[in-house]
Amino acid sequence: MKTAKVLSLVLFIVMICSNVYGAVFGDVLVEGQMLLSLLWGRLVLVDFYVGMILFISWMIFRKESGWQLLLWILLCICLGNFSTSLYIYLALRHSDGDWNKFFYGKRVIGH
Secondary structure (H helix, E strand, O other): OHHHHHHHHHHHHHHHHHHHHHHHHOOHHHHHHHHHOOHHHHHHHHHHHHHHHHHHHHHHHOOOOHHHHHHHHHHHHHHOHHHHHHHHHHHHHHOOOOHHHHHHHHHOOOO
């Protein structure tokens, strides 16, 4: 579990750095339009949203609910894997070393 925590935290930091780099040196409107004009740019976007739907389904399965779930969904859709890596890190921290609690969240009996 320690390795998963470190990995999710490292990936979160990588996402922060890459997003800051893109914001400073890129133009999301111009470059985004160029990417969407390419077939592979559109396919990567479809791949991203399929992954987001699967990840959000897991969050719902874990019995996340209410405004926190809505906030996480919005963060995932808007910020992508920046948010998913943070969510996974926090879920690992709150699981107290129990993989069942990590994967099943509030569905685990007695939690």
